[in-house]
Amino acid sequence: MNMSSMALRRLAILSVGLLAGAGALVVSAQALGSGTALPSIVPSYQAVHSIERLVEHADRVVVGQLGDVVAREVDFGGDVAASADAGAGVPMAFYELHVHETVKGDARDTVVVGMIDEGGVNLPSALRLTSGATYLLFLRDRDSESAPGITVVEEFYVLLWGPAGVFDSGRGSEEFVARSTEVVAINEADVAHELTAGSASSGASEEAELERLTVTLDEVRAHVGG
């Protein structure tokens, strides 16, 4: 994917026309509720417990600043028959990501990242990203073949296994903190020990449960191409 600024502009223009349609479908999804509250979407992902495993399965690992939404579309997964039923869709928002550093994968300045659109639904807090914030992201690439329900962008990325693929900025530009408490170790060999320790303390204290792994970019780089 070579997302030039012209292509992005074209994408933005296209998105204006599609926003109305997507919005209508999101409203349909809200019909689950009576209009006083938004519906909740709770996705379940494969768990991953180490940086090593994340690097292994990610097509691209980047540090970048999340930009604005450039397009929205309800993902029906390529199921044409189901697309007549608004309940079948999952509202998606596509964000520009301004890449500061590529740790793994092709180096490009700007890419598009698709996520469940929190504009019309309640999402778990671990899946909410903020425009303007900088993240370390583990991404999987998507195109028309792997994402047949998406037509507003030709190529984009999604988060690898949801919150497991998101790391928030920590102290300094080289340090990041895991969103998911399931990511417990840098190396896969240490996972069993860390999970046992976590299991022993689980429920004993809320603080132990909320502890999140902190990594440096060097620790991530060490697993790239290794």
Place this chain on the structure above:
Amino acid sequence: MRKQIAVSILVGTLVGLVGGALVAGPGDAWVLNGCKFPGSNPQLEYKFVSVGSTWTDAFNAGQQKWDTKTPGYGGWFTENASGTDTEIYVYDANYSETWWGLAEGGCDSGGGQPWYNDKVNIKFNLSTAGSMNTTERRLVAIHEMGHGLGLAHSSLGCSDPVVMRSDPTYAYDNCGTSDAPYANDVAGVDVLY
């Protein structure tokens, strides 16, 4: 007595996660998502909307497991292939994200409000199903049905398995057991219904 215990547990721990306040049991044994179907033993009709055999098989196996593991309720789930007024709508497709399954519904959260319109959508992802075996797909189905019943994600380890972990196959992968739903999941349902 059971109700007294349940009430004391309910007021015990409040955790803000999805859409407002969630209610958690001791040690995160179970977490309620704030919504439920009305009544103490609702008979839930489900409809497969454009779903292939991969996930209908998983869902059917899963609903039988829920019924078996909660014998005091006399069954939860019945397929209604033609009806339009069912409680659970089931979909599958090649969704672009990497989730296995998701549950979707709306209500005013806060410890067991009815789902609006008594409806929940459960969606399964064909694009990630290829990497899962039959047992794992059944666990995912059981997990999503747990959301439908009113359970949220929990985070216990192997010593105390729950199918309501964010990764429903965790116990199967790491603990060698796949007989979900487990006692902690059932305990959460007991609080709700």
